Amino acid sequence: MDKNSLLDLTHNFNKRNIEVKFFETLDSVKSYILELIPLNSTVGIGHSTTLEKISLTSSLIEKGYTVYDKELSKDKIEGTSIKKKALTSDWYITGSNAISIDGRIVNVDHSGNRVSAISFGPDKVIIVVGKNKIVDTLENAIKRVKNISCPLNAKRAGYNPPCVELNKCVDCTSKERVCNILSIVEGQIDKNRISLFIVNEESGF
Ligand code: SF4
Numbered sequence: 001m002d003k004n005s006l007l008d009l010t011h012n013f014n015k016r017n018i019e020v021k022f023f024e025t026l027d028s029v030k031s032y033i034l035e036l037i038p039l040n041s042t043v044g045i046g047h048s049t050t051l052e053k054i055s056l057t058s059s060l061i062e063k064g065y066t067v068y069d070k071e072l073s074k075d076k077i078e079g080t081s082i083k084k085k086a087l088t089s090d091w092y093i094t095g096s097n098a099i100s101i102d103g104r105i106v107n108v109d110h111s112g113n114r115v116s117a118i119s120f121g122p123d124k125v126i127i128v129v130g131k132n133k134i135v136d137t138l139e140n141a142i143k144r145v146k147n148i149s150c151p152l153n154a155k156r157a158g159y160n161p162p163c164v165e166l167n168k169c170v171d172c173t174s175k176e177r178v179c180n181i182l183s184i185v186e187g188q189i190d191k192n193r194i195s196l197f198i199v200n201e202e203s204g205f
Pocket residue numbers: 146147150151161162163164168169170171172173174176177178179
């Protein structure tokens with residue numbers, strides 16, 4: 001991505017009250033997050049292969065934070081309870097399926113917990129994305145989430161909607177549908193409640 005595009009992206013998010021920071025590596029993002037969040041905070045985690053890659057949850061727990069990550073649950077009931085607690089955590093950290101240079105954050109969700117927390121609840125939200133998630137427009141962000149993120153995420157999670165075989169969205173109503181909620185964040189009331197941490201590496205779907 002060229003320098004002018006990144007400047008445009010930053011400008012377009014900043015005018016929508018969303019902060020943007022750039023990092024060279026995932027490890028540097030992790031170190032920054034572990035220094036940034038005050039120690040007595042509660043931290044919710046929205047599922048993200050990027051965050052899993054850097055073992056963020058276990059590092060937060062080791063440092064003494066109270067962490068709500070459904071991946072720590074032993075069954076579905078406990079998982080739902082953890083997802084609810086994460087909705088009112090002080091901080092929420094997750095990834096995103098696509099961000100656009102024109103200033104939008106686009107996600108699809110199976111149950112809706114992640115997009116809910118991004119929208120409202122936690123005081124601060126950090127969204128970590130690899131450079132492969134950047135597209136130019138909202139339209140292309142939606143195309144990306146439906147045709148790239150959904151099939152790959154469905155496969156990872158063991159679901160089998162039609163896009164897994166077809167590698168494209170056919171707007172299914174399958175019981176295996178993984179994109180029940182489509183969320184577009186176009187701005188924030190509270191300045192810098194959401195921070196986008198963009199990493200100069202390819203990561204996640
Ligand atoms: S609507 Fe169905 S086919 Fe389209 S992305 Fe979602 S799960 Fe896949």
